[in-house]
Amino acid sequence: MYFLFYLMLGFVLLFLNNDLSGAVITLMNVIIILIPLIGTIFGVMYYYNSKEFTELLLAQPVKRTNIFLGQYLGVAISLSASLFFGLGIPFVAYGLFQSAVLSHFVILLVTGIFLTFIFTALAFNIALSNENKIKGFGYAILMWLFLAVIYDGLFLIALVYFQDYPLDKFSLIATVMNPIDLSRILILLELDISALLGYTGAVFKRFFGTPLGTSLALIMLLLWVILPVWRIARIAAKKDF
């Protein structure tokens, strides 16, 4: 279903809009919000739905971390594959490889996949720590809401409140701390429309344009995946069933 959604979205955007880079931008906005949401919801739902099966597995000669990491990877990988093929096929059909926007598309996919892995891991973490399904689901949605919407709101408020102070470093750090904002910035930079962001855009470009900046961004995204996954393994090892 998810795959079909992306397939449709890709085709519609591309063929209705003869502008390939316009399609990429619209896609970016969709992806930034939708992928984390889907990863969160599917992650939590899958965990709670397979709880009974998990208990069956726990009595078998199978390592606990293998059970849970296996479930996590199963969800993350299948969501990523839907994204990859769902978007890939229309783009290739439209003639992606001949156009200059190949790298734009690549960065979209890369950040999309990162976000999938990150939010699925976060969702599993929340589900593992909450026996109560309703609470678990609620916390997961709140987590998504916070990272996708509220964080930016708070950031803007801080910017306005402290506007008399030089805020470059603060903006950089605040952006890097949220995987959604980080992805957004990476995509915008790649698309080279960071001019839209004004002065802050220039700061970002100056920082992320450097190899140090890009590698830092990638490392942060990796950390956002690795830390939750490590916590999944730790909780799984100690939890009582």
Added chain:
Amino acid sequence: MVSIQNLHKKFGKNTVLAGIDFSVEENGVIAVLGPNGSGKTTLIKSILGMVISDSGTISVQKNDIKKNWEYRKNIDYLPQIANFPGNLKVRELITMIKDLRNKDADDQTLIDFFKIQPFLDKKLANLSGGTKQKVNLVLCFMFDSPLIILDEPTSGLDPVALIKLKEIIHREKAKGKTILITSHIMNFVEEVADRVVFILDGKIYFNGTTNQLKQQTGNPDFEHAIATLLSNHDA
């Protein structure tokens, strides 16, 4: 076979196991009895590694089970509540467990024995409680492991299936297996058990044969002997 030293487990503020020392070396049937909340299932789940104890050691076949999972290859387990994924068919579940265990399994004999042939292509969510329990029993006994753990095996069984269960327990016992059973049903326990372990409030209060129990409590009747034990230790 199984050796437990000084096992402690708390769930939040609730102390469920308060220093259990218990070992099983012999073949035969050992029944673990006790009122609700005494810690029987927690004890069983601790042996299986599903519950992680706070302190104490558990060894199965001389191997410490901490951080170990391979030892479960030699344990057949019947859970108290059969948690099966509802959308799988019986046949699919059996195949899946066989693949997971990677061990020889004689499922066909047991399918015939418990007469679940007509249900093989039905989804687990659509089965009655008794039929699910029979599937549970097939999954448990099909692997021929030296240690068998049964948690309330009689629940949901009709009288015919109950007789079959007793038959299978006697058969496995004759093969030299060690069988650990928890149950509430006194005449079932009396019929199958060689040794009885009585747990109350997380501690063992009696560990001996059924005859010893009757002598100790001065009760010729097993059920009344247990009742005496219970009332003697009423807090």
